[in-house]
Amino acid sequence: MIKKILIVDDSPIARKILKKCIPQDRGYEFHEAGNGLEGLEKFKTETPDVTFMDLTMPVMDGIQALEEIKKCDDDAVVIVATADVQVKTIFRVMNLGALMVLKKPVTKETVEDALLKARVSLEDIRR
Amino acid sequence: MSFSQIFDMINMGLVVIDKEMNVRYWNRWMEIHSGISSDEILNRSIFEHFRNLDTPRFNRNCKSVFKLGNFCFFSQKLHKYLFPLKTDSSFKADFDYMQQSCTMGPLRNGSGAITDIFIAVQDVTEVVMYEQQLLEMNTKDGLTGAYNRRFLETQLCKEMERAKRYKRPISVLMLDIDHFKKVNDTYGHQCGDLVLKTISSVVQSCIRKTDFFARYGGEEFCCILPETKPESAVILAERIRKGISKKVVKCKKEPIKVTVSLGVAGATEIIDSPDRLLKKADDALYKAKETGRNRVVVFNDKKVMA
């Protein structure tokens, strides 16, 4: 079950778009962060079920934040949402333990698909 | 009425290629200038008839149009042409093939996806010819066909910079006709001109393609010799001197014989600017004049020696 979702992106518009792509009727609890460091702190305090992570951000970028989150909790479900769709980047974040890469611009369909994957992964972990 | 008939009447080539590089359209202009009919080339790979196009650059540009939807421009300056097409007979002497300026861009289907690319081919042979003539007028001396002084000076700057950068030798050679005033006074200016032309052609026949030969002043000429040490430049200067001294110019049925004096200098750590190098070659030339003419003098670092 997904209850809490953390969205880490420096662009308020990007956070807004992502939120709008997530069905509002499921009672998710949302938390937002504007950079990697803030995201890491929110991850620790809020312990979200799923984290959406942008890559290029000020203060601490998404790659580093992903690494730190994985250090805290190896089972953390992190979905990287990025416009950087170079094959190299995808490999890098997958190796760091991201669940998947969600290409920007996101749509309701791609986000729904990502949430489904996240749910399956969470069930596997908890079993 | 179909507006597409314009494509067959327009004075430019139009080609459409799909993602597999197969020709989808070949207008009448292309048929006429290539000698390849639309039937022959349609649905075949463009490379089948034009193997010259199968280059990284061409493929890269096609890819960028398909992927990015941008336009690509193949200028005549670098590419000369994309399609080796016959040129109109009046330009045959100057160009192997029609000089072209080509544009490439995307064609989209109803939903905006790029399915094909077009290439528009413009014949710019005539423009290029005028451009070359203009360039020649600007850089060359009308009488002798040698470069003019301004061109020589800009070229020397470039060549010296290159020599410095790659630590290569470079020399210049100054040439002056002995007693040229006497030739003009005795035989008239027409004969003087003929002498200038003759000397010019002797020098041209002695130098390499990479050397630059220019008319520097009235009866003074100059040569830039890249990749050449002064020792080798002297050998060349001697060859020129001998060649000219053997030459008999016939003007108004009068045989005219002239000699030339030459000064040679090479760039060094001290002689490191175009001005200095020219000055040293000129000093050597002056010395050649002073010591009896019809000879070569080389400027050697500290002292001038014959």
Add this chain to the structure above:
Amino acid sequence: METASNNQITEEEKDILQEVMNISFGKASADLTDVINAYVVLSVPDVTLLKAEKLPDYIRDDIKDYNSISIIEQNFWGKFKGICFLIFPSRSGRKLVAMLGEGDDSFEQSDTMAVLEKETLIEVGNILIGACVGKVAELLSEVVTYSPPRVIFEDSPKKNISKDIFEPESMAIIMKTIFSFEGQDINGFLFLVTSQESFGWLKVALHRFMERYE
């Protein structure tokens, strides 16, 4: 959503444009890598709104570390209309030629080499500009056409770009990115400038982009 008059861009619109640029340039860099076989890195684009007359100073300030530069400019047309400047530090042409492996024996002569360098600058410039402008237009459901790119300065000491590109009193949006080719010592600035003329369309297009998520 708030909508200001046509010659003003609101903060929110600027934020949307920033995100549109992020997404577009991400796609552009992936596609560029595919086209020119080199990993192209585009920095997070910076969106600035300023008076058109301030443009030359703004650009000059950014390139203050370059001693001599080559500038390529290219106009693009459509509802999304403007001009792109690509600024390379000097001697980049030679590096690009080497990177693309174009320098074969037939180009040994110095004259031809200079032409090749210049043309390679133009070609790479055309592709870079086409990718960036094209992806922005695509995301905003527009199609643009281009004029051939021009080299306005080549390896020359810094000069300012002309002040007269746009009406001095009008506003311009300037979108900047720093590009580099990974593993190669080649980088430079790309400035995408669009004037007040396009603001009307841009505002509508940005809101339409957001409406997809309503």
